[in-house]
Amino acid sequence: MAPRTKTRERIVQVSLELFNQQGERNITTNHIAAHMGISPGNLYYHFPNKQAIIAELFGEYEALVKSFLIPTQHRLPTIEDKRDFFLAIIDGMWRYRFLHRDLEHLLSADPELAARYRVFSQRCLVQAMAIYRGFIDAGILQMNESQIEWTSLNTWIVLTSWVRFLCTARENSEQLNEDAIRRGVYQVLMLESGFIAPQARQAFDALCQAFHAPLHKVLI
Structure with missing residues (x-):
């Protein structure tokens, strides 16, 4: 065997x-x-067939995301936890970048995969909202429930469409790199910037700087 x-x-x-x-x-x-x-x-x-291979790869990606997209357990989260979340997201987006780039085509070609993806995306949104609530409890973010909901949704939209944006906006769309994907995380951090508690501002700004990539380099 x-x-x-x-x-x-x-x-x-x-x-x-x-x-x-x-x-x-x-x-x-x-x-x-x-x-x-x-x-x-x-x-x-x-x-x-090829669809079965794609389904297997999606299962790997799904398991990877499930392994890290969970609120911190038995303690309040820190800015370092936020950094770790985003590093894991970048790793997953890079390792399975074809899923992000070709998503619409993949789902339209396989109704079963499309159904799995809908469940996956809804679960990710629920987990994202739970993670944001943890950062609120930790005194890092200041949001109400409505802001948690739309920030989670906008974060999902940015991250799941970022690779496709790069492929349409870059001069060398076939030569993606992790720095270009890293800029997508920076865009998400900008969504959060207006909700940062004063005591967390310095650490948050340092985190933003760590994920920043100049746009002119991202679009080369």
Whole structure:
């Protein structure tokens, strides 16, 4: 069983690399098999079609986000926790950037995946609101419930559309880098800037500086 498991894992990893590098629409199962040096039949033994590979990759991404998008437990959160949240978000966006870039196409091509994504997005919004409430309890943010709701929604919109924005606005859309994705987090921090408690302002401004990337470099 070990070789079969290893082949399946390699198919998933190679597919992720190719989707990220060349775009999911430009890669077929034959491309994946050829890149791996295996027969298409061997690939189909593990995955019946490309949609099944994409669903597997989405499951990985979903599990990754679930692992970090949770409020701090048994203590109040800190600015350092906010930094860790955003670093984890950047890592996920970069590792699975094809999902963000090609999302609309992927969901329209697979109704089952679209249904999974709707549940995922609603869960993420609920968790984001819980995280914001934690920062309010910690005296870092000052928001009412309405502000929590729209800030969470705007954060979701910015982060899930940022890679697609980069691909349409950059001169070299095929050469994304983590610094360009980092700027998306800076945009989210700007949404929060008007709600920072005075005692947290200095630490928050330092956090913003850490995630800032000059726009002219982001759009190169």
